[in-house]
Amino acid sequence: MIPAAFEYYRPKDMDKVLSILEEHGDDARVMAGGHSLIPMMKLRMADVPHLIDLQDVGGMSEIEIGADTIKIGALVTQSDIIDHAALADVAPILREASLQIADPQVRYMGTLGGNIANGDPGNDMPGLMQCLDATFTVVGQDGERAIPARDFYEAAYVTAREDGEVLTAVTIPRPKGGHAYEKQKRKIGDYATAAASVQIVNDGGKCVSAAIAMTNLSDTPVFSKTAGDALVGTSVDDAALKAAVAAMLGDIDPTEDNRGPVAFKNHVAGVILRRAIARAWSRA
Amino acid sequence: MKDEITREERVDNLKGMGCSRKRVEDARFTQGKGNYVDDIKLDGMLFGDFVRSPYAHARVKSINKDTALKVPGVLAVLTADDLRPLGLHWMPTLAGDKQMVLADGKVLFQGQEVAFVVAEDRYAAADGIEAVEVEYEELPVLVNPFEALKSDVVLREDLVAEDGSIPAGAHGPRKHHNHIFTWEAGDKDPTEEVIANAEVVAEESMYYHRTHPCPLETCGCVASMDKVNGKLTLWGTFQAPHAIRTVVSLISGIEEHNIRVVSPDIGGGFGNKVGAYPGYVCSVVASIVTGKPVKWIEDRMDNLMTTAFARDYHMTGKISATKEGKITGLQCHVTADHGGFDACADPTKFPAGFMNICTGSYDIPTAFLEVDGVYTNKAPGGVSYRCSFRVTEAVYFIERMIEVLAIKLNMDAAELRRINFIKKEQFPYKAALGWEYDSGDYHTAWDKALKTVDYDGLRAEQAQRVKDFKAGKTRKLMGIGLSFFTEIVGAGPVKNCDILGLGMFDSCEIRIHPTGSAIARLGTISQGQGHATTFAQILASEIGLPADSITIEEGDTDTAPYGLGTYGSRSTPVAGAATAMAGRKIRAKAQMIAAYLLEVHDNDVEFDVDRFAVKGAPEKFKTMKEIAFAAYNQAIPGLEPGLEAVSYYDPPNMTYPFGAYVCVMDIDVDTGVPEIRRFYALDDCGTRINPMIIEGQVHGGLTEALAVALGQEIAYDDMGNVKTGTLMDFFLPTAWEVPNYETDFTVTPSPHHPIGAKGVGESPHVGGVPCFSNAVQDAFRPFGNTHTNMPHDHWRIWRTANELGLHD
The missing domain is CATH 3.30.43.10 (Uridine Diphospho-n-acetylenolpyruvylglucosamine Reductase, domain 2)
Structure with missing residues (x-):
């Protein structure tokens, strides 16, 4: 070491x-x-x-809450996110997810930007950012460009960021409706066996939009559009839940590791997603 | 002279036995002022570290050190060829085998020590390791002991004769080139006959997986050879410093008086720090070669992958009973995976430790145990992780067999235990596998435990839960884990216990200072047990001086009396007894001094808390403090000046602490996540010296039991790669994963121990592992489960549910 x-x-x-x-x-x-x-x-x-x-480079530690979007600097720590009351009001899923990352000591150091840019499939923020349809700002010699979170991840540790670029900020549309970040892990500090981010909008008992992303179940985070679509237009009943889970299972590709074999991970992914949707729907 | 304080206050002032005295060690530990081996920094100190094998089984074809020697700061690279002229390329193990210090032509496990890089600091050493070029030729890997016993692949060519025959090993004949020993206890034929003719027989095979003690502080040492006076000083993480001194002397040829071994503060041992490791030998050699102090400290991965694992027992059992549930016989066979070298830390005559305590707390008239030790391509070790020698394996085996028998009999497992317990009046009880249990009152403890947790109420709740589950109202099952254990600790009587020929007595030396304070030195060494607190309490009660006025010192072989160290819960049963006996020698001399001062006959004074008083005239007395001063300023006819004593205690028997544990668990069958709702632990460790420390020990032991039962393992893949080499995958519970524990006790003093104490540090681990496991197994019993192997991590619990058809 x-x-x-x-x-x-x-x-x-x-x-x-x-x-x-x-x-x-x-x-x-x-x-x-x-x-x-x-x-x-x-x-x-x-x-x-x-x-x-990057610690002495200024301008990357702010959280700005606008009328339509939220901008978070890359050096904002998970602890900063947890402690930010206004952020918790407008995007409570960020706090809920941050509290499930590692442990308090790590969260004082661990940053949103690092968690996102590293491209580790075990990290929680990438899937969450895809769920929230975030956009990442990267800067390089040729200036700034924006990359949608849903297009950012290519393979484990391989992202759309070029070697000469630095991820500086994240912009998130203000989330609507109910939310849930559900994570199963073996112990405090562990990566997810399976985790699900869900943001869902209820209009008169019908789901009008749903975004779903899964963590640590493939070599990248998995934004499952088909799973979200399976909920839209339904009352999020058992049939809809089943359809969403089935769609999600078509999108993930877990591998066996010490957390368990593929069959177990698929099963747990389904259970976790069901619970996440149910919790998000109850808040929607 | 009139007392200014009451007798009760005088007792309180001593802070003697039975008092929850705060730990005197904690002032330094809680302020970061401990002095661990890695805190030792000496002038010119070098740092050594290992090139380790990436392969589990391979020939080492060549080692090229040239590039490494050019790395700035690297001074030397030692290989087996460098150690061979000194005869130090191999070293003896505690189990009568020998082990390579550095790879001698081949490697037998992943992480094995191949070369030792000595550098100016640990950064240069790490760079040097990267630069050593080793050419390997991979060999077939054996990670399964059953396959190893059938395989043509020879792991240990050094243990096969030139004509291909297999010479006997340290523990008798060997059946195969990968076989180490067969060890038997009990009566084979009568046991087989009883089982063959029994009304009911239950059989089960279980694997007690390989795990690791994983102390927070890893192993390490600092070796310093003073070439001027010829004296070697070795600081290190040693649970048995005197034994290490003797071993170092025997293998190095340095005379024992020229070796000083010091165990400074130790950050947990749990068995991991009993053995001798290549790092110690290489550090000593490197210090001799360079003339400078050399430090070696393992990192976490080194520790998990290479120094002393625990368990790895494949156990098959048969238990027979009458239809009413009275047990008639027990048979156990173990295939023990010892890894590449047999480096188990057991008393010499016990290659499977005290596995023959596997009849447990039950009156089983006939029994037979057979253990086969096997070589595989895994790390050596086989230490007693927070238990006496292999007692956790034994207790897990019997507590699972009882459950399996209860299922076969369709009986309640608590009741089955009750009707088979050894009865109070049967003690001392001679067990079928040879041990004589000194004392016990199992029925009282069991009844107290079951009543406290409302056992019948729990069973009713569980039955309702099963109904609800079947009706689709819940996806959580409820498990009630039971265990009743008897430990065998305090090794041990010299007549049957030795390590490397050294009898397992222990010792205490006391010096009373003129002003009435004292220092006591022992042959043991605390690794967190709180000896400086508790041994002073024993002495306070024995000699009448306040515990706060008594310093306890351990771990320096130049000053401490010879002892066999701390493991197997032996400190209180053996060194604690020596402390009491040495204290009584002090008291005997003090009595003569008091009688002289009071001008009466020796027999006319009696000891009372902190003084000797004239019988029938309690107002005439001399305090121990006054007596201490008199020992140094009075010329007493017939008495030498001074007040000192030393005692070497050879225990007449082991001690047998016991306990009754209950765990209530809710299990999510869909995710495999267990939730511990309640854990009740009743311990009987005989006389209780410090209730607060006992409670802390119980919490610690239970937490390590939870770890082992619910996920902690050293797992290998088919190529012999360690899959759990970091704390990400090796489960070390935090406060987050640990439930609230309820502790309780009964007191059944040991009849042969001077103060009736039995030891407690390991009991909660021994009793806890089967209790957590039984809770998981019990949850699935209504659905047809009889046994499923640990560790019960999420996916394995899920698998059990899945195999029982509990998923859609």
Whole structure:
């Protein structure tokens, strides 16, 4: 658990970050909270000769709640999200999910941006961001661009962000209706055996929109449009739940690990999604 | 002279036995002021670490150190070839086998030590490890002991004769080149006959999975060879510092008086720190070679993957009974997976530890146990993780067999236990497998436990739950876990217990200072048990000086009397007895001093709390404090000055703590998630020295039991890769996963122990594992489950539900 030697940078502005990235290419990585990258470096599974710490770069720690959207800086920690009362009012699912990430010590360091940008299929925020139809802002030498969360994840640790780019902020449309983040894990601090994000709108007893994303059940987060669509126009009765679960199971592709074999994960994914939908619907 | 305080106040002031005295250790531990081995920093100290094998079974074709030696800060790379001239490339194990210190031509488990890199700091050592080039040739891997016993693949060529024959091992004849020993206890033919003719027989096979003690502090040491005076000092995480000193002397040739072994503060042991590891040997050699102190500290993955695992017992049992449920016979066969080397930490004559306590708390007239030890491509070890030698395996076996028999008889498992308990009047009780249980009152404890939890009410609730489940009203089942255990601790009588020929006595040396305070040194070593608190309490009651005025010191072989260390709940039964006996020697001399001072005959004074008083004239007395001073300033005819004593205690028997546990669990059959609603633990550890510390021990032992029963394992894939090498996958419960525990007790003092104490640190683990497991199994009993193996993690519980057809 001793990393190889590396150069440590702590630039004060984004231009400097980008120039170091430009100079070292693949050999440089940015770090926010460090709770994914540093363990990988200690295990010598990540070779990072040039490590750029973003902590002193300003302008990425704000939470701005607008009329239609919420903008959250990449360096906002999970603990910041949990403590932000106004955010909990407008997007309670962020707090509900953050409370299920790791443990309090990790949440003081772990950031939204790091959780999203790392591309680890075990991370909770990517699926949640897909559920909420968030957009990620990345900045590079050619300026800023926006990438929808639902298009961001390509494979485990492979995302639409280019090597020379840094994820700086997340923009989320203000969520509507009821929500739930349901997660089964083996113990505190664990990644999900299965987790489901659900945001659902009830209009007069009928579901008018539903967004569903699953976590740690494939090599990327899984936004299941078909599962959400299966609920729309229904009263979220048992038949609709069954249809949503069946649709979701068609979209995930879990692998066996210490949490259990594929059959178990599929079963639990279905149970967790059912519970998440039921809870979200009860709040909608 | 008139008393200013009452007798009761004098008793309270001593903080002696029975008092919940606060732990004196905690001032430093809670302020981060402990002194652990990794806190030791010496001038010029170097750091050593291992190149480890990525393969579970492979030939080592070559090791190239050239690149590594060019890494800045790397001073040396040791391989087996470097150790061979010293005869240190292999070392003896505690189980009569030998183990490679560094890979000698091949490796037998993933993580095995291949080369030792010595560097100026641990960063340079880590870089050096990366730069050592090892060429391996992979060999077929054996991770299943049953397959190993049939395989042509030879794991230990060193244990096969040139003509291909299999020489006997340390524990007798071997049946196959991958077989280590067969160990038997009890009577084979009579047992088989009883079972063959029995009215009812229940059979079950169970696997007690491999796990690991995983102390918070990993293993490590600092070796410092002073070449000027020829003295080697070795600080380390040793549960038995004196035994380590003797072992180091025997294998290094350094005379024992020139070796000082020190165990500083130890952050948990649980058996993991009993054995001798290659890191110790390599650090010593590296210090001798470089002339500088050398530190070696395991990281978490090293610890989980390479130093002393626990369990890994495949157990098959038959239990016979009358139709009414009276047990008539018990048979047990164990296939024991010992890994690549037999490095179990057991008394020499007990290669399967005290597995022959597997008749449990029951009056079973005939029994037979047979254990086969097997080599596989897994890490060596086989230590007693928070239990006396293999007692957790034994108690798990019998407490599962009782449940399986209850199912066969269609009887309530609590009642089945009750009608088979050894009765109070049968003690001392000679068990069919050889042990003589010293004392017990099982029925009283059981009745108290069942009454407290309202057992009948729980069963009624459970029956209703089953109805509701079948009616589709709930998806949660309710399990009631029962266990009644008898531990066998306090190893042990020198006549049958030794480690490497060293009798398992223990010791205490006391010096009373002139002003009435004292220091006592023991042959044991606390790893968190609170010895500095509790041993002072024993002494306070025995010698009448306040516990707060008594320093307890352990772990430095230059100052402490020889002892066999702390494991197997032996500290209180053995060293605690030595402490009491040494205290009584102090008291005997104090009596003579008091009589001299009071100008009466020795027999005319009597001990009373903190003083000797003239019989019939309690106002005439000398306090122990006054007596202590007199020992240093009076010329008493016929008495030497000073007030000191030493006692070496060879226990006449083991002690047999017992307990009754009940767990109530709700299980979500769809997710496999168990929820512990209630856990009740009644312990009888004989005389209770410090109730607060006992409660803490029970909480700790139960938590480790919960871990093992519900998910903690060292799992291997077919290639011998460790799948659970980090705390992400190796389950270490936090406060979040731990339920509220209710503790209770009865007191049945040990008749042969000077203060009647039996030991308690391991009981909750021994009793807890079957209790948690039985709760899971019991939840599924109404649906046809008889047995399912631990660990009961989510997916395995789900699998049980799935196999029983409880999902759509």
